[in-house]
Amino acid sequence: MAGAAPKILWADDVDEDELPQPKGEDYIDENGIRTIVEYTVNDDGKKVKVTKKIKRTLQKAVVNHTVAERQTWAKFGQEKGNKPGPDRATTTVGENVSLKLSAGNKSSEPDASAEQTVKSNLVKAGAGKVVCRLCKGDHFTAKCPYKDTLTGLDGAETPPLGGEETGAPAEPAAGAPAPSIGGKYVPPSMRGVRGPGESMSRPGGSRDDLPTLRVTNISEDTQENDLRDLFSTFGRVARVYVGRDRETGAGKGFAFVSFESKGDAQRAMEKLHGRGYDNLILNVQWSQPREQR
Amino acid sequence: MRPILLQGHERSLTQIKFNAEGDLLFSASKDSVINVWYTHNGERLGTYEDHNGAVWTIDVDSQSRFLVSGSADNTMRLWSVQTGKCLYSWEFPTAVKRVAFSDDDEQVVCITEQRMGHQGAIRVFKINREGDESEEPISFFNPIGSKAVVCAFSYVPNLIITGHESGKVALFDYKTGEEVLNNERAHMDVVTDLQLSPDRTYFITSSKDKTARIHDTRTLMVIKTFSTETPLNSAALAIGKPYVLLGGGQDAMSVTTTSLRQGKFETRFWHKIFEEEVGRVKGHFGPVNTIAVSPKGDCYASGGEDGFVRVHHFDESYFRAKPYGDIEVEQ
Numbered sequence: 001m002a003g004a005a006p007k008i009l010w011a012d013d014v015d016e017d018e019l020p021q022p023k024g025e026d027y028i029d030e031n032g033i034r035t036i037v038e039y040t041v042n043d044d045g046k047k048v049k050v051t052k053k054i055k056r057t058l059q060k061a062v063v064n065h066t067v068a069e070r071q072t073w074a075k076f077g078q079e080k081g082n083k084p085g086p087d088r089a090t091t092t093v094g095e096n097v098s099l100k101l102s103a104g105n106k107s108s109e110p111d112a113s114a115e116q117t118v119k120s121n122l123v124k125a126g127a128g129k130v131v132c133r134l135c136k137g138d139h140f141t142a143k144c145p146y147k148d149t150l151t152g153l154d155g156a157e158t159p160p161l162g163g164e165e166t167g168a169p170a171e172p173a174a175g176a177p178a179p180s181i182g183g184k185y186v187p188p189s190m191r192g193v194r195g196p197g198e199s200m201s202r203p204g205g206s207r208d209d210l211p212t213l214r215v216t217n218i219s220e221d222t223q224e225n226d227l228r229d230l231f232s233t234f235g236r237v238a239r240v241y242v243g244r245d246r247e248t249g250a251g252k253g254f255a256f257v258s259f260e261s262k263g264d265a266q267r268a269m270e271k272l273h274g275r276g277y278d279n280l281i282l283n284v285q286w287s288q289p290r291e292q293r
Numbered sequence: 294m295r296p297i298l299l300q301g302h303e304r305s306l307t308q309i310k311f312n313a314e315g316d317l318l319f320s321a322s323k324d325s326v327i328n329v330w331y332t333h334n335g336e337r338l339g340t341y342e343d344h345n346g347a348v349w350t351i352d353v354d355s356q357s358r359f360l361v362s363g364s365a366d367n368t369m370r371l372w373s374v375q376t377g378k379c380l381y382s383w384e385f386p387t388a389v390k391r392v393a394f395s396d397d398d399e400q401v402v403c404i405t406e407q408r409m410g411h412q413g414a415i416r417v418f419k420i421n422r423e424g425d426e427s428e429e430p431i432s433f434f435n436p437i438g439s440k441a442v443v444c445a446f447s448y449v450p451n452l453i454i455t456g457h458e459s460g461k462v463a464l465f466d467y468k469t470g471e472e473v474l475n476n477e478r479a480h481m482d483v484v485t486d487l488q489l490s491p492d493r494t495y496f497i498t499s500s501k502d503k504t505a506r507i508h509d510t511r512t513l514m515v516i517k518t519f520s521t522e523t524p525l526n527s528a529a530l531a532i533g534k535p536y537v538l539l540g541g542g543q544d545a546m547s548v549t550t551t552s553l554r555q556g557k558f559e560t561r562f563w564h565k566i567f568e569e570e571v572g573r574v575k576g577h578f579g580p581v582n583t584i585a586v587s588p589k590g591d592c593y594a595s596g597g598e599d600g601f602v603r604v605h606h607f608d609e610s611y612f613r614a615k616p617y618g619d620i621e622v623e624q
Binding site: 063064066067070071073075076077078079080084085086087089090091092093094095096097098099100101102103 | 294295296297298299301314316326330331334335336337339340341342356375376377562567573574575576603607610611614616
């Protein structure tokens with residue numbers, strides 16, 4: 001085989017360096033965008049195609065003559081001798097803020113989301129839905145929009161009751177008697193079974209058992225004794241509490257009156273609701289959390 | 294929109310003002326320094342640094358030649374806007390709480406505090422634009438009753454509109470020093486700011502009683518009321534759009550529940566005609582003390598207790614927004 005033409009291996013035949021490079025381009029299309037295409041070899045020895053698109057726009061703004069003049073003023077005071085252009089020490093660009101304009105927009109989303117996350121965390125923790133004590137809406141009592149007003153004179157509007165949690169990250173809804181076997185341990189005080197041996201209470205019922213009326217729109221100087229006298233015509237009054245300002249001791253305009261019997265409380269409510277007392281019209285209703293069950 | 298943060302003050306802002314073309318923003322602060330900034334990019338042009346006490350108030354004339362400022366060092370100073378030089382200084386027995394130029398730039402009114410036996414006083418000075426200022430005011434009177442806190446010139450010659458500590462809004466004739474008209478019950482608590490409309494026929498006041506009100510200049514009748522849940526420090530009228538901007542503290546309920554990551558103090562936008570809130574812009578780390586809207590209506594700035602001035606250039610959505618439908622309000 002000597003003398004035969006040397007075999008050319010196809011693999012060696014193609015010499016990459018000798019392939020003609022595709023030509024770079026530089027053109028401007030109809031939008032005025034200039035496109036530059038280049039082919040180079042990058043650091044890894046690989047061939048790369050680099051495309052640059054450049055658009056140049058000239059903005060013309062008509063400004064007041066005096067405004068334009070002011071742009072050329074020399075800097076003075078603490079800025080004396082500084083270069084033109086904003087100084088990073090004094091001027092920075094802040095984070096994007098959005099201004100969403102809409103009719104009657106009370107609060108922007110980030111506010112709601114802070115509250116929403118707290119609420120959703122509670123729900124996830126199994127604490128039940130958030131219910132406001134005053135109006136049963138799904139917000140915390142402290143955030144109730146109606147916190148200054150009564151919740152309806154006869155308590156008739158009862159939005160759907162969720163779980164009875166009112167915003168304190170309270171115990172999970174294991175107040176129901178007999179949690180399932182193997183469920184979480186519930187201490188006796190929270191079991192909700194109030195048999196005679198299970199809880200220590202005063203004879204005649206503990207505070208929570210008494211039928212209690214919430215009396216609002218009472219005057220500042222109405223005292224416990226006044227209310228006791230007023231309500232005693234309907235039955236024995238077990239307890240009177242007048243809400244007071246912590247510092248001044250003045251009445252806050254509301255009180256809780258607990259009777260020994262529910263019938264007495266019912267009659268008292270019917271007779272006294274809407275009645276005048278010390279120049280104010282009383283509101284009498286069942287006091288909220290218990291009676292609404 | 295991306296606000297531009299201007300950090301030229303070490304203490305809280307007391308007042309900010311745009312010049313008549315809206316390309317310069319002046320800011321006064323309790324750190325006794327007045328800064329001037331270019332509005333379009335937030336670049337600081339210079340500082341005016343001769344006061345020895347908190348600068349409570351500033352005003353600039355319509356040609357942006359002179360700046361007048363009132364300070365807790367008991368002086369009112371006249372400055373050249375371009376060079377930063379103090380041209381003249383008036384001394385008083387007490388601190389100067391408010392200064393304002395008249396619309397023809399001929400006069401300046403200033404309010405001095407009531408302190409230590411000196412009654413609160415209002416003085417009007419004639420400004421000699423050649424530079425040789427007169428020491429004596431052309432008018433000096435002490436309003437009786439509650440002391441005046443804010444003031445401005447009315448479009449009627451000789452009349453000054455004043456806001457008082459008791460919430461009263463009044464019109465005084467400075468030639469006679471007499472109260473021509475008043476509205477005792479304009480506000481329930483001290484009036485914190487007073488800003489005029491471009492033609493001065495109505496003005497907006499903000500008050501610590503948590504409301505802002507628009508009044509007619511001629512009759513002092515209350516035209517609109519905006520009730521919020523927080524005491525307000527400042528109120529401004531938007532130009533070209535029917536909005537008002539209110540700024541103040543934070544309502545007590547949200548103080549402990551808001552995080553300090555991002556400034557939570559807001560400037561509130563209310564619809565001027567419908568008296569309803571339409572939007573809020575957060576960002577300040579302290580109560581908003583002062584708000585100003587550029588006379589071109591394309592941007593606004595707010596100065597806070599935190600020492601920052603935030604300049605916001607409105608974006609397209611602000612100009613296109615029609616929160617109440619297609620009602621065109623003649624401006």
